[in-house]
Amino acid sequence: MTPADPAEIWTYLRQDPLLWLTATLVAYALGDLAFRRSGRKPLVNPVLVAVALLAVLLRVTGTPYERYFDGAQFVHFMLGPATVALAVPLYANLKLIRSTVWPMLAALAAGSVTALVTAVAIGAAFGLRGETLLSLAPKSVTAPVALGVSETIGGAPNLTAVLVIITGITGAIVATPLLNLFRIRDWRARGLAVGVAAHGIGTARAFQVNETAGAFAGIGMGLNALLTALIAPLLAPWLVALLTG
Amino acid sequence: MIVNLVVLLACQLAGEIAARGLGLPVPGPVIGMALLFAALIARPRLAQRIAPTTSALLGNLSLLFVPAGVGVVGHLDTLGRDGVALMAALLLSTVAAILAGVYVFLLVARLIGTPE
Numbered sequence: 001m002t003p004a005d006p007a008e009i010w011t012y013l014r015q016d017p018l019l020w021l022t023a024t025l026v027a028y029a030l031g032d033l034a035f036r037r038s039g040r041k042p043l044v045n046p047v048l049v050a051v052a053l054l055a056v057l058l059r060v061t062g063t064p065y066e067r068y069f070d071g072a073q074f075v076h077f078m079l080g081p082a083t084v085a086l087a088v089p090l091y092a093n094l095k096l097i098r099s100t101v102w103p104m105l106a107a108l109a110a111g112s113v114t115a116l117v118t119a120v121a122i123g124a125a126f127g128l129r130g131e132t133l134l135s136l137a138p139k140s141v142t143a144p145v146a147l148g149v150s151e152t153i154g155g156a157p158n159l160t161a162v163l164v165i166i167t168g169i170t171g172a173i174v175a176t177p178l179l180n181l182f183r184i185r186d187w188r189a190r191g192l193a194v195g196v197a198a199h200g201i202g203t204a205r206a207f208q209v210n211e212t213a214g215a216f217a218g219i220g221m222g223l224n225a226l227l228t229a230l231i232a233p234l235l236a237p238w239l240v241a242l243l244t245g
Numbered sequence: 246m247i248v249n250l251v252v253l254l255a256c257q258l259a260g261e262i263a264a265r266g267l268g269l270p271v272p273g274p275v276i277g278m279a280l281l282f283a284a285l286i287a288r289p290r291l292a293q294r295i296a297p298t299t300s301a302l303l304g305n306l307s308l309l310f311v312p313a314g315v316g317v318v319g320h321l322d323t324l325g326r327d328g329v330a331l332m333a334a335l336l337l338s339t340v341a342a343i344l345a346g347v348y349v350f351l352l353v354a355r356l357i358g359t360p361e
Binding site: 024025027028046047048050051052054055058065068069072073075076078079080081082083084085086087088089090091092094099100102103104106107108109110111112114115118119120122123126127128132136139140142143144145148156158159161162163165166167168169170171172174175178179182184186188189190192193194196197198200201203204205207208214218220222225226229230 | 250253254256257260270271272273274275277278279280281282284285286292295296298299300302303304306307308309310311312313314315316317318319320321323324327329330331332333334335336337338339340341342343344345346347348349350351352353354357359
């Protein structure tokens with residue numbers, strides 16, 4: 001075999017899933033390193049850093065997202081089994097959960113309705129209308145449910161997908177400083193509220209902070225997916241009509 | 246390890262089938278989580294067995310959102326001229342939802358006397 005020149009190697013690599021799978025893991029490892037080196041500053045969120053690094057890399061190399069995803073899909077796929085795995089911390093915290101069923105359900109209802117109503121109301125106050133406003137309504141819910149809800153109520157699922165991810169990263173960044181500022185020390189309350197407001201990305205962040213918070217965040221995420229799927233189709237169109245009439 | 250992954254994938258698969266078959270408004274993996282939870286209550290020893298695998302997955306949960314996040318960067322222009330309004334709504338609404346959830350949780354916990 002004759003040695004290939006660098007351009008040929010690159011042509012091969014950029015077609016191969018291996019390169020982009022490796023790049024995803026390296027970018028995340030760098031993001032995690034930056035997070036630790038910063039003294040765990042919430043703004044240096046590992047997901048945010050990794051996404052920024054990869055976005056620049058794709059732009060510089062002129063790689064379309066679809067080709068990147070050929071490699072990254074192996075990481076993306078693990079979201080399903082990881083969601084199932086949330087049952088284990090749930091089970092480990094069963095006693096704690098049993099004793100807090102009513103606070104949990106009340107907080108779920110409050111967080112879920114607040115997320116939906118304030119998003120639509122603030123959007124309307126900033127001059128958003130119609131489809132854009134409806135796309136905002138399910139932004140706190142895990143992506144597959146949010147897309148379905150958005151379509152049902154007349155939003156734009158593409159826009160909702162972007163809003164859901166940004167909401168998750170926002171929640172992961174603001175939760176710890178916000179709750180420390182308000183001197184909230186109850187990990188159950190902290191976790192549940194973050195899971196309801198910022199779905200899986202908020203839950204991932206909660207697991208980094210505290211195991212109990214992570215377990216409650218997982219419950220908050222799961223229950224809010226169910227609740228929003230039920231109430232958004234009733235509440236969102238009515239609210240949008242009321243506010244933008 | 247392999248058996249543990251089979252347990253997770255089997256629950257997810259059953260969840261996907263249930264979600265589609267019954268037309269439920271919840272994604273398959275979330276139903277899979279409920280199924281695994283039921284299995285753990287039925288067979289408590291399963292928890293110890295699969296814990297190493299699930300801890301490894303959940304310890305790196307953030308990583309799994311990176312590919313979707315990169316996809317969002319390419320679609321940031323869908324925010325268009327509404328970008329500022331949308332970002333303001335997301336930020337303020339997320340803060341409001343977190344605080345509402347936390348304070349209602351603490352209030353109800355205090356009312357019914359749930360120990361920390």
